[in-house]
Amino acid sequence: MSIALHGMGVSRGIAIGKVHIVEHNQLEITEYPIDEAQLEVEVRRFETAIALTRQQLRAIRDHIPAATAGDIAAFMDTHLLMLEDSALTQEPKRLICELKCNAEWALKLQRDALVNVFDEMDDPYLRTRKDDVDHVVHRIQRILLKQTPLRHEVPDSRLNGYIVLADDLAPADTVLMQHHGIVAFATEYGGPTSHTAILARSLGIASIVGLHQARRYIRDDDVVILDGTEGVVIVDPDDRTQSHYRKRQKQEKRSYALLIKLKEAPAVTHDGVTIELQANVELPKDFAAVHKVGATGVGLYRTEFLYMNREAPPDEDEHLRAYVDVLKALNGLPVTIRTLDLGADKQVDGGGRQAGPVPSNPALGLRAIRLCLKEPSLFRPQLRAIIRASSMGSVRMMIPMLSNIQEMSQVMEMIESIRDELHETHIEFDPHMPIGAMIEVPAAAICADVFANELDFLSIGTNDLIQYTMAIDRVSDEVNYLYDPLHPAVLRLIHMTLEAGQKAKIPVAMCGEMAGDTRYTRLLLGLGLREFSVHPAVLLEIKQIIMASRVNELTYLAKKALKSRSGIDTAELMQHINQRTH
Ligand code: PEP
Ligand code: MG
Numbered sequence: 001m002s003i004a005l006h007g008m009g010v011s012r013g014i015a016i017g018k019v020h021i022v023e024h025n026q027l028e029i030t031e032y033p034i035d036e037a038q039l040e041v042e043v044r045r046f047e048t049a050i051a052l053t054r055q056q057l058r059a060i061r062d063h064i065p066a067a068t069a070g071d072i073a074a075f076m077d078t079h080l081l082m083l084e085d086s087a088l089t090q091e092p093k094r095l096i097c098e099l100k101c102n103a104e105w106a107l108k109l110q111r112d113a114l115v116n117v118f119d120e121m122d123d124p125y126l127r128t129r130k131d132d133v134d135h136v137v138h139r140i141q142r143i144l145l146k147q148t149p150l151r152h153e154v155p156d157s158r159l160n161g162y163i164v165l166a167d168d169l170a171p172a173d174t175v176l177m178q179h180h181g182i183v184a185f186a187t188e189y190g191g192p193t194s195h196t197a198i199l200a201r202s203l204g205i206a207s208i209v210g211l212h213q214a215r216r217y218i219r220d221d222d223v224v225i226l227d228g229t230e231g232v233v234i235v236d237p238d239d240r241t242q243s244h245y246r247k248r249q250k251q252e253k254r255s256y257a258l259l260i261k262l263k264e265a266p267a268v269t270h271d272g273v274t275i276e277l278q279a280n281v282e283l284p285k286d287f288a289a290v291h292k293v294g295a296t297g298v299g300l301y302r303t304e305f306l307y308m309n310r311e312a313p314p315d316e317d318e319h320l321r322a323y324v325d326v327l328k329a330l331n332g333l334p335v336t337i338r339t340l341d342l343g344a345d346k347q348v349d350g351g352g353r354q355a356g357p358v359p360s361n362p363a364l365g366l367r368a369i370r371l372c373l374k375e376p377s378l379f380r381p382q383l384r385a386i387i388r389a390s391s392m393g394s395v396r397m398m399i400p401m402l403s404n405i406q407e408m409s410q411v412m413e414m415i416e417s418i419r420d421e422l423h424e425t426h427i428e429f430d431p432h433m434p435i436g437a438m439i440e441v442p443a444a445a446i447c448a449d450v451f452a453n454e455l456d457f458l459s460i461g462t463n464d465l466i467q468y469t470m471a472i473d474r475v476s477d478e479v480n481y482l483y484d485p486l487h488p489a490v491l492r493l494i495h496m497t498l499e500a501g502q503k504a505k506i507p508v509a510m511c512g513e514m515a516g517d518t519r520y521t522r523l524l525l526g527l528g529l530r531e532f533s534v535h536p537a538v539l540l541e542i543k544q545i546i547m548a549s550r551v552n553e554l555t556y557l558a559k560k561a562l563k564s565r566s567g568i569d570t571a572e573l574m575q576h577i578n579q580r581t582h
Pocket of ligand 2: 461
């Protein structure tokens with residue numbers, strides 16, 4: 001009898017094949033004492049394990065196929081870089097000597113300390129970076145414990161066409177899988193923003209994460225269907241189910257081939273309205289994807305990564321180098337650099353960690369521009385670097401989390417004084433660099449006209465706008481049922497912001513997740529949105545919907561949505577509209 005298991009689809013596509021289960025046999029790490037006289041030997045044993053780990057990772061990196069080298073090499077480099085970091089290479093040695101304990105135990109203690117730091121982060125993307133620590137530590141531990149390599153690490157053509165099932169997988173595993181011709185994978189743990197999931201998307205391997213307890217129901221060599229789009233695995237499917245999925249497989253391949261063809265096509269609606277489609281970027285490695293999907297620029301470049309995993313904040317030169325690299329990578333396309341959005345529960349050492357107790361409402365606390373204005377020594381170097389970068393390419397500066405116009409005036413004062421300084425010291429900058437605000441606090445949306453009259457552009461951050469409008473913490477599982485982009489209050493705030501932009505004749509973009517959700521594209525067009533900034537992975541799908549839409553029909557829908565009683569009513573209305581194609 002066939003059964004279906006549900007997880008979270010993180011990389012689209014359908015695969016049908018036999019299963020190969022990867023058992024990362026749980027490493028049993030125990031503590032044992034080391035005699036004073038043997039401590040040096042234990043430290044050397046640790047150093048040898050680090051050197052061997054480095055060798056293994058380099059060997060994997062050197063075998064990455066050229067066609068997929070960019071992203072994957074960057075992931076492998078991240079892991080290799082960790083092996084240069086004193087947190088992993090020196091601190092365990094100190095612990096071995098101080099606690100007089102074995103290397104495995106010292107490494108485990110250090111791993112736990114590092115993972116705790118990541119667990120405290122608010123940003124789900126950064127929280128999952130602890131997976132990287134685990135993957136590297138796991139590899140060192142296996143070497144220390146003299147474990148044999150896992151089967152999928154040994155070249156084996158018999159795995160060709162297989163679907164891998166594991167508790168968790170490291171990016172290095174994913175790369176190796178591609179060598180073996182593995183067509184899909186599912187893991188019991190992991191999130192959609194883990195490196196492994198991101199890699200799977202860039203490799204085009206169908207995959208599912210969070211397939212809890214799957215190994216209780218699936219055995220080696222069972223035949224399964226893995227649907228990475230829906231997040232479903234069907235175990236032991238009958239002939240009818242198989243032929244249904246084979247048909248879908250063909251359809252998906254056809255529609256992907258069509259989507260890629262849209263890369264060069266202008267994003268123009270069926271009735272001739274041109275839409276700007278830009279990309280959101282979190283890390284320097286994402287810039288390759290911007291070109292791959294034909295984005296017309298970067299509408300949101302989050303800069304928080306610059307402050308992570310370090311003791312002191314980056315200085316002006318480091319900021320500047322980062323922005324110059326961005327401009328080079330973009331090769332003439334414009335970039336909107338968002339100033340740092342740290343603080344409250346998004347504490348990082350490099351962001352000037354606040355002393356004292358964590359506030360009880362961190363989302364409402366000292367965050368983003370509030371922190372920047374309180375700590376000018378943190379903010380100024382970034383401002384100076386962005387202003388200087390403006391002379392080297394097409395740069396816009398965007399300020400997050402503004403609640404009132406005085407905050408913006410304070411920022412403008414700082415910008416003016418920096419411009420004076422630069423002018424006096426003959427350092428170049430573009431005096432016309434556009435400066436804009438993120439509209440993500442309801443107070444700012446309601447007063448969007450005030451901001452629009454004083455700024456060059458606005459960008460709606462729906463992730464926060466919805467959190468604050470609905471009075472829910474966006475990271476809380478218990479209240480996320482209230483996280484509703486279609487709530488009339490949210491739609492009205494978006495509409496007010498768009499109208500304010502139109503009146504002041506300045507562009508208004510949307511860079512929150514709502515802009516990248518295909519269910520809302522038509523509604524947003526109807527509300528008047530003309531600039532979307534979305535994750536590169538969804539950009540072409542959004543373009544496809546735009547090209548098949550008529551704005552003049554959607555304006556009517558949007559008016560109805562603005563008057564609707566609830567998000568549920570609007571969802572029903574949209575289902576109907578979304579089905580229509582032109
Ligand atoms: C938003 O709030 O919608 C946004 C884009 O910013 P972030 O998700 O970084 O808070
Ligand atoms: Mg935000």
